[in-house]
Amino acid sequence: MEFETVIGLEVHAQLKTKSKIFCGCSTAFGAPPNTNTCELCLGMPGVLPVLNKKVVEYSMKMALATNCRINKMNRFARKNYFYPDLPKGYQISQFELPIAEHGWVDINVEEQHKRIGITRIHMEEDAGKLIHDEHEPYSYVDLNRTGVPLMEIVSEPDIRSPEEASAYLKKLHATLRYLDICDGNMEEGSFRCDANISLRPIGQEEFGTRTELKNMNSFRNVQRALEYEVRRQRDILLDGGEVVQETLLWDANKNITNSMRGKEEAHDYRYFPDPDLIPIVIYDDWIEDMRNTLPELPDQKRVRFEEELGLPGYDAEVLTASREFADYFEEALKHYPQAKKLSNWMMTELMREIKGEPSAVQSCLVTPENLGALLTMIDKGTISGKIAKTVFTEMMETGKDADTIVKDKGLVQMSDEGELLDIVKEIIAANPEQAADFKGGKTKLMGFFVGQLMQKTKGKANPKLANELFSKELNK
C-alpha cells in the first residue's frame, strides 16, 4: 500500500522587541537568572499586564507578509495550567479571536511550486525556564524568559513531505528575518517548530492518526525527525498496527523519536477571555501604516532578480533565501554591476567560506565593496581568476582589501609580453624533446609548457597571453 504524508507545522517565533509583551523588562538573552524580572514577571498578587504595542505591530507585519486576514477585533485569552515555569498559573495567549487568520506562503521544492495555507497567527507570552541539577534535591526557576513575546504561526495540514516542511520553515524564517521582527536563532530557541504528522492511504480523504513532534532545534533536525516518523508510522501501518496519538521528542543524537509520556494526558486549558486586557481594535489606517513599512519580501526580490537582473531562477532563489545574503549581493552589485558573474562567485566561493550558512555573510570580513573590487581586478586582467580565489581566502581571513593583498604579495598578473617571452623561450630551450613532440602534433603538451611558466612566475603569468606566446614560439 502507498501512503501519503500529511504534515502541519506550528512555529513559535520570538519577537525582537526590546521589552517584554506585558511589562517593561528587557528581553535580552543570557542575563543572570531572574534579573530581567519585575513583580509582573514573578506573578505577584495584584499585578496587571499592559500590552506592548510593538508586539501587535510586528504580528501585523507577519500577517501581511503571509497574506493573512487581520482580525480587526482580536483579544487575549488565558490558557490555564500549573507548572513552576508559569508564575501566574496561566499563559496569556490568544484563542477564539487571534490577530490574523487564513493566509498562505509559496514554496518551491524540486522546481515544483506549491502554496501552503496558514490557519492562524497569534500573540502570546513565553514561559520561564526550569533548571534541574541531578545532584540537588530541588530545581531552579529562571523567569527571565517569562513574558518574552512570541508569535505562533499555525499552518494548514497542506504539507506532504519532510522536504516541503523544510522549505516552508525556511520561507517563514526568511520572511521573519526580512521583516526584522525575529532573529531566527533556532539554537537559542527564538525560532521553534512543532510538527503534527500522519499518514493515510493514497486516495483516502480522512486523515490518519497523528503524532506531535517536538524538540527539533534546526531545519536539518526537523527534516530528519519527520523522515524518521514517516518510516516509523509506515512500518506500523504496513504491519497492520495502529498509530498511537501522542507527543514525541526528537533525539538528535540517536536520530529517533521517543514518547514524551506513557499516555497522552488530556489537557483542558480552560481558555477564557483575559479580563485584565481589553480587546485589541485594529483600524484600517493602522493596517495601511504597517503595510507601508513592509520591506521587499523574498518572493518579490526573487522575481525582481530574475526579471530586472536576468538571473536564472535558481540563482535568484539562492540569493534571496536570506535577507543578509540578498542585501550583500545588492550592495556588491553597486560596485560590480555584472549580476551573473557576481552571483556565481557568491554562490560558490563566498558560500564555501561561510560554510553554506547564507545569513553568516553579515559577519564576514569581506565587505561587498571589496568583493566588487576583487571581481573588477579579474575582469581588468590585473589578476587571474585562480589567483583571485587565493586572494579572496586571504581577504576572508584578514579583512584586507584585494588591492593591498595583491600588491603586498606581488600577485599582479604578468601581462608584459617582452618579460614573458624571455621566460617562454627559456622553457622551450630547456625542454627540446617536448618542443619537438609538440611540433609533431602533440598539442596537449601546451598544458605542460604553461604549467612550467606558472611555476616559474608563481602563477602570476597571464594564462591567455602565455598560451599565445607558446603557440607562436613553438610553431616557429
Add this chain to the structure above:
Amino acid sequence: MELHKLTIHELRDLLKKREVSAVDATRKVLERIDSVDDTIQAFITVDHNKALKQAEEADKLLQSGEGGELCGVPLSIKDVLCTKGIRTTCGSRILETFVPPYDATVVDKLNKSGAVTVGKVAMDEFAMGSTSENCAYRIPKNPWNPEYISGGSSGGSAASVAADECIASLGTDTGGSIRQPASHCGVVGMKPTYGRVSRYGLVAFASSLDQIGPITKDVRDCALLMNVISGYDPKDSTSVKRDVPDYSAALSKGLKGLKIGIPKEYFIQGLDAEVEKAVFNGIDILKEAGAETVEISLPHNDYCVAVYYMIAPAEASSNLARYDGVKYGYRDSSGESLQEMYRNTRSKGFGDEVKRRIVIGTYALSSGYYDAYYKKASQVRTLITEDFSKAYEKCDVIVSPVTPTPAWPIGEKIDDPLSMYLSDILTISANLAGIPGMSVPCGFSSKGLPIGLQFQAAHFQEEKLITTAFNLEQHLDLSPKRPEGL
C-alpha cells in the same frame, strides 16, 4: 479632643490650621485601636511605628503648607490592597507571610496625598464572602452589636470606620463588598464605575468585577476620597482615560429635576419590613427635597445571582492559580512530588469558601461546559447591562435597599452558602453592569442595627450619587451617627 471620632474634612481643617498635629491624630487612632479592637477585631496588621513615621512626615508637609487633601489623615486599608513593606494577606493563610515589594496605585495616591496608613483590615478570604467570617485570622464584629456580622467582604474596613478606629478606609467591591458592610455598619460606601479607579495592586478576585472604593463616615468624605483615588492608570488597561471631576462640587447641588427610579424587581419577597420602611422613608425625604420618582424595570434582574456565581468563580479559579507554593506565601513541602506540593499547599492554604469557588469556576470553564456556563453567563451579563442603559433613559439614579435584611448574628448563615449568596442579590448587578453604586445610612432596625439605602447611576455618574446621598444625609440627620459606648 477625641480626634479619632472626626471625619476627614473635620480633621483636615484642624490639621491645616495646625490646631492639631498629624502625630496627635495618629496617636489617638492607634490608642483607639488598642482599646477597642480586641472587641471589634477589625485589624489583621497594625504598624504603630510606620504610622507614626508617616504622621511625622505629614506634619512636616503641613508645616510648610504643602501636603494633599489627606495629609496627616489616619486611614485603614483592606488587606487585599498591596502595601509596600506591609504584609498583605488577603485574609488567607496562603499569603500569611507575603510582604509586597510594591504599592497598589491607590495606596501610592494616598501616600502622595500625605495620608497615614494605620493598618490593614480584615476581610473574607480573597474577598469571597458576605460576612467576613471567611477570614483566616479574625472575624470583624459589627460595632453596633459585636454579636452581629459586620458584613463582607470589606467587613474590617466598615467596622474600623464605624468604630472610629480610623478616619476612613478603602475597601473593594466585587458583588457588593463595599456597599453591604457599609450598610450593616451604618457608614457610607461607594463602588465607583468599573475603570474609574485603578485596580493595579488590588489582589484580584474577579478581574472584570473588582473595583476599589471609599468607606467613610459621611458623604463629604466619600467625595474627598474619590477625588484622590480616581483616574486613569497606565498600569491598568481596564482603567478609563476620562477626566476626574471635583466630586466635592457635587455636594452643593440640589435635587430639583432629579429623577429617581424605583425598580419593581428590587422590592422582592423576603425583603425585611423594617428595611423596606426605612428605604421608603428615605425616598419620601428625597421627594420632599425636590426629586421625582419614576417606576422602572430591570427585567433580567432575576438572573444576576446565577450569572455572578458563574463569572466571578470562573475568573477567580484562574486568578488564584498563582498561589501554588512555588514563588511566595505558604508552601507545604511534606509531599514527594510537585503535584503533591501543589495539592497540599492549596488544600491547606485556602479556606473552604475559596476552594468551593475555585471548584465551581474550574467546572464552569471546562471544555464542554464553557458554552453552557461561562459563555451563556457573559451573554446574560450583556442583557443585564442593557437593562440599566434603558432604565437610565428614564431616570438619573436608581434607589433600592442595599441588602434584603439588616446584619444577622455571626455564624447564622456560614453553613448555608446558597442563602448567603442570595443576600447579595441587590448589589451584584452594579458589578455585572460596571455602573457605580453607593450605600448611605437611612435608619435603624428595632434591634438598633443600621439599615442602608443604595443608589446606583449610569457609568461615570458618581456625581449624581454624591448629590443624592448628600441631600439624604443632610435631611435625614440620623442619630446616633456611630455606635455609642464602645
